[in-house]
Amino acid sequence: MSALVVAEFLKFRTTRSWIGFLLAAVALTAIAAAGTVGSARNDQLGTMALSRDIVSSSVFTAFVAFLIGIMSVTTEWRHGTVTRTFLVTPRRGRVLIAKELWIALLATVLAALAIILVLAIAVTWLAVEGSSLGLDGGVAGFVGRIVIASVLWGMLGVGVGAVVQSQTPALVGAIIWILLVEALITALLGLVDLEVVGEYLPGRALSSFDGTVDGGLTMWAAGAVSLAWVVALGFLGYARMSRQDVT
């Protein structure tokens, strides 16, 4: 299995798209961090609440991990590399598991880098303003949530990719789902007083888990629901891939 994970890293590194992903992750994270620190009122400086907001501005990398996860699968179909992949590893479930493990590692690294980036920006900015960044156990816990959320988002992406397989529909569909469809479903559920069900949708659950939305499920419940989505999409993807003809 470790050989397959290494191969996935090599696949990612040997096309140029990773540069774009990295730049997107850095740019989004830096803008979010600067925005958060820059818009802080004087009475917020040094508070733990501000520190939490600063840390959570690194959550954009989770979205980048989600897109990378989707594309790591769909690009195989788009360019026909899936044929060679399955010739080398005919047990297709192993390919899927290797991709899930790889994206988990990559998402961890991306999230860690993003957190370092936002902290560096915040510490520098606050120092210029004569303030400092407050840190406590709560903030540290928040860091852990961001990392785990990135891993879950990335793995969810692999599952989406395995289920949908064609690149553009998978990417566009996933983005529209997260930005629009979930809100729409929740609103419709609200008409029959069931908006609580909307909290169990994957994007909403993950956002409750990483703390970027308030008032949803509790952290543990949101984490469990998110994990359930990751597993469910992984199985659906496997079910589709395992019996599929590659022509």
Added chain:
Amino acid sequence: MIEVEGLTKRYGSTLAVDDLSFSVAPGSVTGFLGPNGAGKSTTLRAILGLIRPDTGTTTVLGKAYRNLERPIAQVGALLETFDAHPGRSGRNHLRVLAAAARIPTPRVDELLALVELTDSARRRAKGYSLGMRQRLGLAAALLGDPEVLVLDEPANGLDPQGIRWLRDLLRARARDGGTVLISSHVLAEVAQTVDEVVIIHRGKLIQHAAMAEVEAMAAGSTIVRSPDSDRLAGLLTQAGLDVGLLEGGRLNVAAPSERVGEIAAANGVVLHELTTERATLEEVFLQLTATVESG
């Protein structure tokens, strides 16, 4: 050893492969022939575990492809669709495959040299010509130094020198006890390479024979012209030969020219023309596949 047992595959309303059975023995090169759309690629993809048969089984080295311990070290495959990422260099394409199969990187460079791609190895594959793509595919097939080779139209895009190189390589593999199955839609293209041919048409087996037998089918007939053609036709028919009447009173006899000449001489028949008409391999191939079409 490759074995195909009662393989049937349907795509929607199209029957791509219809109850096909054949086996490929080690120590030989077998040509897998049929016109375009005969079901060759579908059969090869079934052997390689890429498509699921509706019924029937395929095994390589006694196992279903997906149950092989180290697939690419046991079976080398080349399919007609290009399977490298266009944005990845040829060398990195092979490195990815090598990494997944735990094959050391020096083997990658060895193969790039073998297929003469070293100079372009670090360029992105999207700029590769058809021949370079084919050679990269062959390098991928040979990466694990497999005992069995399954190659779909391997001569595609290769120049005459490349075709010759490939022929020598495949012959050497077979000599060393390897099992080689190569598909083609042109019999003449593989005639010098293969020991056996499996001919399919519309998904059905037409012929599984030694190449020598197929060549014998092309041995052909004799065209003979005589001022006394009616009498000659009678004599030849008496001798048990098939005689056809051509325009201008010429006869087409299904026998070697020596035999026809001897019969004419023994009976004092004057001949004005005695020509051997050799069917080309392609004509034999067309004949074989045409029989099914009419039936």
